Amino acid sequence: MSILAGIIEREIDLVSRFIAALNEEQDCLKQAEPAPLPGLGVTKAELVEQMNALENERMAAIGEAGKPSGRASMENWLTNNPSDTAAALNWKKLLDLAREAKSLHELNGSLVEMHLKNTAEALVILTQQANRTSLYGSSGQAMPDTGSRIVDSA
DSSP: OHHHHHHHHHHHHHHHHHHHHHHHHHHHTTTTTOTTTHHHHHHHHHHHHHHHHHHHHHHHHHTTSOOOOHHHHHHHHHHHHHTTTHHHHHHHHHHHHHHHHHHHHHHHHHHHHHHHHHHHHHHHHHHHHHOOOOEOOTTTTOOOOOSOOOHHOO
């Protein structure tokens, strides 16, 4: 196995672990169980950092150290090095996993937005209830708002 194929294989492992973290995050979001989310966020951040380091290592291995990574530079290298079939197969698998991770990440973002919207709506309802003014009775004392105009006016 070439050095490049080995680097990409390690990237595959990291992206697979990232996908597992995204799936765990999604389960927490679906079950409205927020307690594990901060730890998962730390795990994901560490994996992203490791993936970035390996990406830089891969770019150096194809002679593009310090340049921004892109699919085109890797595919150009593979075109110029057709004998490295292991790297080509690993690259295809890495791209498939990256698409899966992106899809999961977007879905999790939608779930977070849904929870935020529901929380905001609940806060609006609760703050409206707290801000309701009470009526005064014939004694001049505040009376609780019953929600019924007929009873309140009697």
